[in-house]
Structure formats: C-alpha cells, structure tokens
Amino acid sequence: MQWAEYELLVDLYKFYLDLVLKVLAVYFAILGAIITFVLANVTKEHVVAYALLIPLFMSLLLAFAAWRGRPLVDETRDAVAQIGRKMHVTLAPHVEILEWIVGGLLPLVILAALLLAGMFALLLAHPPH
Numbered sequence: 001m002q003w004a005e006y007e008l009l010v011d012l013y014k015f016y017l018d019l020v021l022k023v024l025a026v027y028f029a030i031l032g033a034i035i036t037f038v039l040a041n042v043t044k045e046h047v048v049a050y051a052l053l054i055p056l057f058m059s060l061l062l063a064f065a066a067w068r069g070r071p072l073v074d075e076t077r078d079a080v081a082q083i084g085r086k087m088h089v090t091l092a093p094h095v096e097i098l099e100w101i102v103g104g105l106l107p108l109v110i111l112a113a114l115l116l117a118g119m120f121a122l123l124l125a126h127p128p129h
Contacts, residue, residue: 005081010093017098024105027062031055035119042128049123052116059113066106073102080121113123 034055041048077095084092 002083002087006080006087006089008047009076009080009083013080013093013095013098015084016073016076017101020098020101020105023062024101027055027058027109030058035116038123042123046123046127049120051128052123056113056116056120061115063106063109063113066102068103068111070106075100 018047034051038048038051077099080092082093
C-alpha cells in the first residue's frame with residue numbers, strides 16, 4: 001500500500017515539475033515576443049505599447065500562482081520524504097529542484113512585472129517619434 005502511495009507522489013512531483021517548466025517556457029516565449037514586437041513597432045504606432053499589459057498581467061498571475069503553490073510543493077516534499085523513510089528508500093527523487101524553481105519564480109516574475117510596468121510608463125510618458 002505504501003509503495004503505491006509513494007509512486008503516486010513521485011508521479012505527482014514529476015507532473016508538477018513538467019507543468020512548471022512548460023509554463024515558464026510559454027511565459028518567457030510570450031514575454032520575449034511581445035517586448036520585441038513593442039520595441040520594433042512603437043516608433044511607428046505608439047498604441048502598441050499597450051501590448052506590454054499582456055505580459056504584465058501574466059507576470060502578476062504567475063507570481064500569485066508561485067506564492068500559492070509554494071506551500072503545496074513543501075507538502076509534496078514532506079510526504080515523499082516521510083513515506084520514503086518508512087519504506088527505507090535510500091535514494092528519493094530530488095523534490096527540492098521543484099522547490100528551487102517555484103521559490104525563485106516569485107521574485108523573478110515580480111521583477112519582470114516591475115520592469116514591464118516601468119517600460120510601459122516610460123513609453124507612455126515619452127513616446128518615441
């Protein structure tokens with residue numbers, strides 16, 4: 001019974017890690033594409049600066065998800081460790097990798113949101129000609 005629960009938790013960890021990495025890849029792809037688009041076209045059409053609001057809101061949403069998800073990662077880590085100890089597993093999955101990613105994600109996306117907000121404000125205050 002414990003082995004099935006251990007396998008389930010390890011699979012859940014792998015799912016979370018895969019999901020977080022895919023979300024980050026999509027986030028940075030969208031962020032880079034929109035910033036490139038805005039910088040390439042803002043001198044032609046000033047209204048494109050408003051496109052920066054999309055990654056700004058995405059950053060805030062991702063920051064909220066990281067803040068809410070961090071305790072869940074800790075819970076998964078503790079459960080894997082507890083069951084692993086009971087079963088005398090000598091080599092457990094490195095759940096701390098997910099912890100590091102989710103823990104580092106919060107300040108990273110908050111910084112991105114602040115930079116996007118500053119860039120948006122700067123483009124509105126001083127439209128390039």
